[in-house]
Amino acid sequence: MKQSLGLVSLVVRDYDEAIAWFVDKLGFVLIEDTFVPEQAKRWVVISPPGASESRLLLAQASTPEQESRIGNQTGGRVFLFLYTDDFWRDYERYRQNGVEFVRPPVPHPYGTVAVFRDLYGNSWDLLQPTEQNLSQ
Structure with missing residues (x-):
């Protein structure tokens, strides 16, 4: 299935x-x-x-x-997780386009992540998973 x-x-x-x-x-x-x-x-x-x-x-x-x-579909928690194959490319492009990041990029064992808000205030993770976590 x-x-x-x-x-x-x-x-x-x-x-x-x-x-x-x-x-x-x-x-x-x-x-x-x-x-x-x-x-x-x-x-x-x-x-x-x-x-x-x-x-x-x-x-x-x-x-x-x-x-x-x-703008508050999940009570303020991160709502959606946008995976990318190139974190820094997308992070810089989004910043240049005026996207508001509310938490800066941080490397974690599962990948590099930063939190941004959409035009309504919903929180999103921009995340490039590590190879190990991508395959799970």
């Missing part, structure tokens, strides 16, 4: 501002942007460059309860 997580929903304030931030600042790829008339919303899927299985569904908040979760 093989299973994988294909999509993770990220609640956003506005589709277009979220697409622009993830594409322009992080270099993500816009996979799909389709209007769903039955639900009066869009199906917006983005992906890190080179990723084949993991993708984000940008879900525009449609209720006050959903709006209250924007």
Whole structure:
């Protein structure tokens, strides 16, 4: 048996501002942007460059309860872990693009990591795993 997580929903304030931030600042790829008339919303899927299985569904908040979760989907904990094959390349590019890092790069036995915030305040790890941890 093989299973994988294909999509993770990220609640956003506005589709277009979220697409622009993830594409322009992080270099993500816009996979799909389709209007769903039955639900009066869009199906917006983005992906890190080179990723084949993991993708984000940008879900525009449609209720006050959903709006209250924007930027705080996990109570302030790191929400998503963005793996990279070249930490310093991406770290420097993100900083040049104005991405806010809230914890500086630190080498750990499992890899090099720094924490950044997305445009809504969600915390992310930028992580280059060690070879040993990449294969697990």
